[in-house]
Amino acid sequence: MAAIKLTVNGKTSSVDTEAERPLLEVLREDLGLTGTKYGCGEGQCGACTVLLDNRATLSCLTPVRAAEGRKIVTIEGLAQNGTLHPVQQAFLEEGAVQCGYCTPGIILQTVALVEAHPKPTDAEIVTGLNGNLCRCADYHRIFAAVRRAADAAGKKS
Numbered sequence: 001m002a003a004i005k006l007t008v009n010g011k012t013s014s015v016d017t018e019a020e021r022p023l024l025e026v027l028r029e030d031l032g033l034t035g036t037k038y039g040c041g042e043g044q045c046g047a048c049t050v051l052l053d054n055r056a057t058l059s060c061l062t063p064v065r066a067a068e069g070r071k072i073v074t075i076e077g078l079a080q081n082g083t084l085h086p087v088q089q090a091f092l093e094e095g096a097v098q099c100g101y102c103t104p105g106i107i108l109q110t111v112a113l114v115e116a117h118p119k120p121t122d123a124e125i126v127t128g129l130n131g132n133l134c135r136c137a138d139y140h141r142i143f144a145a146v147r148r149a150a151d152a153a154g155k156k157s
Contacts (some may be wrong), residue, residue, distance in 0.1 A: 009077025019065035024048045033076035046132030048104035056112035075104035090149035096141040102134045
């Protein structure tokens, strides 16, 4: 057991846990941030995606020790002052959700994608979302939401 100091959604906390424990478990079980989902546990579905220093990261494969001293953002920390993040707003406006289980991971992956590619091509969207699986939504709507989010981000700049 070790005291691991984490900064999640702008708040610093210390968690007494095993250093090799998956970040996903610590977020959900110790910090109560259940927006990050357990999907496959093997890094194949993207449901557990969080931002780690602004990079999309699979929290099921990330030992909590690797997140110490770094900035972690979960879906709960994306909206600010009661206002949805532009990516969240774009997904809402495009109806790019069904059951919503995969949505937090896809939204966080989209945040990282639009940061890296402010005007992503269709090929960049396909590549950028390649590790995120959705079993029930319409990928056309997800892609439309990514495009809308990129447009909104471009207008803000």
